[in-house]
Amino acid sequence: MSEGQVQRTEPPTAxxxxxxxxxxxxxAAGGMMAGFGWGGMMGGWQGMGGWMWGRGGIRGLxxxxxxxxxxxxxxxxxxxxMLYVKPEQRRSWGVVIVVASALNFxxxxxxxxxxxxxxxxxxxxxxxxx
Numbered sequence: 001m002s003e004g005q006v007q008r009t010e011p012p013t014a015x016x017x018x019x020x021x022x023x024x025x026x027x028a029a030g031g032m033m034a035g036f037g038w039g040g041m042m043g044g045w046q047g048m049g050g051w052m053w054g055r056g057g058i059r060g061l062x063x064x065x066x067x068x069x070x071x072x073x074x075x076x077x078x079x080x081x082m083l084y085v086k087p088e089q090r091r092s093w094g095v096v097i098v099v100a101s102a103l104n105f106x107x108x109x110x111x112x113x114x115x116x117x118x119x120x121x122x123x124x125x126x127x128x129x130x
Contacts, residue, residue: 011087012128016080018121019097023076025114026104030069069111072104076118083125094125 079097083090101118104111 009087011084012125015121015124016084018117019080022114022118023073026069027073072100075100090125094122098122
């Protein structure tokens with residue numbers, strides 16, 4: 001490599017894709033649970049007795065858990081995009097993705113698949129070598 005060239009770090013593609021899918025899933029599930037989309041047309045999930053998703057993770061927090069799912073989904077999506085745009089900061093964004101995914105799993109929607117995808121994506125981002 002010559003002196004004038006700057007080496008660009010390759011984005012962690014697998015971590016980006018898994019985190020992006022997790023964030024989209026969290027955002028969609030949180031939106032449905034909050035009454036947007038198909039659930040909103042049928043009186044929300046609460047009106048249907050929560051037939052598919054059940055209640056929030058920790059009792060007593062059921063008032064805001066759908067909104068937390070939306071918030072966590074946005075955080076994970078931003079983290080995934082930043083993994084791709086700024087791959088040199090992948091460890092920091094990996095931590096953000098892991099924390100948001102774990103909190104969504106515990107406090108939000110209890111979304112096992114979305115939380116698992118987010119945690120795996122975040123760990124992959126943190127473990128990728130330079």
